[in-house]
Amino acid sequence: xxxxxxxxxxxxPPLPAPRxxxxxxxxxxxxxxxxxGVRVAxxxxxxADPFGEDLQLALYSCYELHYRGFEGVDAExxxxxxxxxxxxxxxxxxxxxxxxxxxxxxxxxxVLDELLVEPVDGxxxxxxxxxxxxxxxxxxxxxxxxIYHLKEADxxxxxxxxxxxxxxxxxxxxxxxxFGGGRGDRVHARLFADLLExxxxxxxxxxxxxxxxxxxxxxxxxxSLFGLHRGLRGAMVGHFAAAEITTAPSARRLAGxxxxxxxxxxxxxxxxxxxxxxxxxxxxxxxxVIGDLLQGEPxxxxxxxxGVRATELLEDRFGTFVLERWRSGRPSLDGRL
Numbered sequence: 541x542x543x544x545x546x547x548x549x550x551x552x553p554p555l556p557a558p559r560x561x562x563x564x565x566x567x568x569x570x571x572x573x574x575x576x577g578v579r580v581a582x583x584x585x586x587x588a589d590p591f592g593e594d595l596q597l598a599l600y601s602c603y604e605l606h607y608r609g610f611e612g613v614d615a616e617x618x619x620x621x622x623x624x625x626x627x628x629x630x631x632x633x634x635x636x637x638x639x640x641x642x643x644x645x646x647x648x649x650x651v652l653d654e655l656l657v658e659p660v661d662g663x664x665x666x667x668x669x670x671x672x673x674x675x676x677x678x679x680x681x682x683x684x685x686x687i688y689h690l691k692e693a694d695x696x697x698x699x700x701x702x703x704x705x706x707x708x709x710x711x712x713x714x715x716x717x718x719f720g721g722g723r724g725d726r727v728h729a730r731l732f733a734d735l736l737e738x739x740x741x742x743x744x745x746x747x748x749x750x751x752x753x754x755x756x757x758x759x760x761x762x763x764s765l766f767g768l769h770r771g772l773r774g775a776m777v778g779h780f781a782a783a784e785i786t787t788a789p790s791a792r793r794l795a796g797x798x799x800x801x802x803x804x805x806x807x808x809x810x811x812x813x814x815x816x817x818x819x820x821x822x823x824x825x826x827x828x829v830i831g832d833l834l835q836g837e838p839x840x841x842x843x844x845x846x847g848v849r850a851t852e853l854l855e856d857r858f859g860t861f862v863l864e865r866w867r868s869g870r871p872s873l874d875g876r877l
Contacts, residue, residue: 552611553746556601560594562630566601566623574616578626585629590637591857595630596754596761602627603764607691608745631765638762642849646841648778648834651848652826655785665859666793668866673797677866679739679877683748684756684862688763689732689810690745693718695760698767699776703833710828711777714784714821731810738806741877751874755858762854766847774840777833778847781825786855788819 555571558564565580588595604610605618617623645651669678693715703711720726733743742748766776791814798807834841865872 550608550745552609552613553744553749555610555613556597556749558594559597560588560592562588562594562598562626563601566598566626569623570601570610570613570617574614574620575622578620578622580626585626585633588630588633590633591754591758593754595633596757599627599630599634599761600749600757602630603761603768604746606764606768607694631769634758634761634765638850638853639846641853642846644842645845645849648830648841648844651845652781652785652830655782655848655852658789663863664790665862666790666797668863669797670793670800673801675801676871676876678797678801679741680871680873681862682736682739683741683873683877684752684858686732686736686741686748687746687752687756688760690729690743691760692728692732694729695763695767696776696780698764699773699780702770702773703777703829704836705832707777707829707832707836710824710832711780714780714824714829717817717821728810728813731806731813734806735810738804748873753861753872753874755854755861759851759854759858762850772843772847774833774837774843775847775850777825777830778844779851780847781822781830781844782848782851784821784825788815788822791815 555567556563558567561584562580565578565584569576569578585595601610602623605613605615605623609615609618665681669681673681696711696718697715700708700712700715716722718728720728720730724730736743763776763779766772766779791811795808795811795815798811830844834844862872871877
C-alpha cells in the first residue's frame with residue numbers, strides 16, 4: 541500500500557508460498573500467460589484433506605482472482621477454463637465436507653434463536669481475549685482476521701443479484717453500512733486497516749496470507765463459495781445472518797479486551813462501530829432478508845440452515861485451533877509477530 545498525494549493506492553498482494561501439490565500447481569501457473577494449463581495428478585483433489593492447508597490455500601488463491609488478484613498475475617486468469625475446472629473440483633470436495641460436518645434441517649427460526657443464547661461458561665476466543673489475553677495474542681488474532689476484514693462485506697456482495705424484491709433491498713441496506721454509508725473513511729475494511737496500524741501491524745491487503753492456518757482460510761473460502769454460486773444463495777444469506785447475530789456480542793468482548801490492554805482509539809473504533817451496527821443488521825437480515833426470501837422461495841430454508849451451521853462449524857474449528865495453541869504457550873500463526 542502506497543500513498544499518492546492524499547489517495548491511498550492499494551497494490552495487489554504477492555502470490556503466497558505453496559503448502560502442497562494443489563497450491564503449488566495453482567501458484568506456479570499464475571505468473572504465466574492464461575491458457576498455459578494447470579497440471580495436477582488425477583487423484584490430487586480426492587486425496588487431499590478438504591479442510592487442510594494445501595486445498596484451502598489453493599482454493600483461496602483461485603477465489604482471490606475474483607477480488608484484487610495477485611501481483612504480476614494477468615487478470616484473464618479469473619476465467620481460465622482449466623483453472624475453473626480445478627477450482628470446481630476443490631469446491632465440490634469442500635462443500636461435501638461442510639455438508640458432512642453439519643446436521644441437516646429446515647427450522648430457520650430455531651437455528652437462528654440458538655445463536656442468540658450466550659453460553660454461561662463462554663469459552664470462545666473473544667472470551668479468552670477479554671479475560672486473559674496478552675498483547676501478542678490479541679495481535680495474532682487481528683492478523684488472522686485481517687484475511688477477511690480487509691475485504692469485509694465483499695463476499696456478501698456477490699449475492700445481491702441473486703435476490704429479488706425486498707430481500708435484495710434490505711440486504712443492500714446492510715451492505716451500504718458495511719461500506720461506510722457512502723464515506724470512504726468509514727468503510728469497515730478501512731476501519732480495520734486503521735486498527736492494524738494502531739496496534740503496529742501491517743495494514744496491507746493480504747499481508748498475513750502466508751502466516752494464517754487453513755482454519756482461517758476456510759472461513760473466508762466458505763463466503764466466496766456461497767457468494768459465487770447462485771445455487772447457494774440461501775446458504776450465503778444464512779451465513780450472513782449468523783455472522784451479524786454473533787458479531788455484536790463478540791465485538792463487545794473484543795472492545796473490552798482492547799480497553800484492558802490500553803489500545804488506541806482507532807483500534808477501539810472498529811469494534812465499537814460493530815456493536816451497534818450489527819445489532820441492527822441482525823434484525824434486518826433475520827426478518828427482512830431471510831423472511832422475504834423464504835416467503836418467495838420456501839424451498840431454500842434448508843440451505844439457510846446449512847449456511848448458519850457451516851459458519852458455526854468453521855468458526856468452532858478456528859477457535860479450537862487458536863485456543864489450543866495459546867493455552868500451550870504456542871503461537872497460532874506461522875511464527876510470532
